[in-house]
Amino acid sequence: MAGQLQLALNSRIIIEQAKGILAERLRITPDEAFVTLRRYARDHNHPLTGLAGDVIHGTARITGDG
Numbered sequence: 230m231a232g233q234l235q236l237a238l239n240s241r242i243i244i245e246q247a248k249g250i251l252a253e254r255l256r257i258t259p260d261e262a263f264v265t266l267r268r269y270a271r272d273h274n275h276p277l278t279g280l281a282g283d284v285i286h287g288t289a290r291i292t293g294d295g
Contacts, residue, residue, distance in 0.1 A: 240278045247281035255293045265291060 244266070251262035266284070269291050270277045283289035 240281075243278055243285065244281045247284035250284055251291060255291075257293065265293065 244263070247266055248259045248262040251257070251265060252259045255262065255265065257265070266281065267277060269275070269289075270280045273280075280289055284291065
């Protein structure tokens with residue numbers, strides 16, 4: 230149980246960092262960045278946390294138009 234909670238917390242931290250990066254890069258709000266991140270993950274069949282990690286490491290190229 231504790232391991233699952235830690236994994237969820239770590240995932241949340243990664244997603245929040247990616248939201249901040251996208252918000253800055255695309256000049257949008259953090260909420261809009263999350264929608265963009267989630268939509269891209271869904272459209273490209275990519276796990277959200279994995280995509281967020283790619284954004285943080287600079288290996289994902291997400292634009293405001295999908």
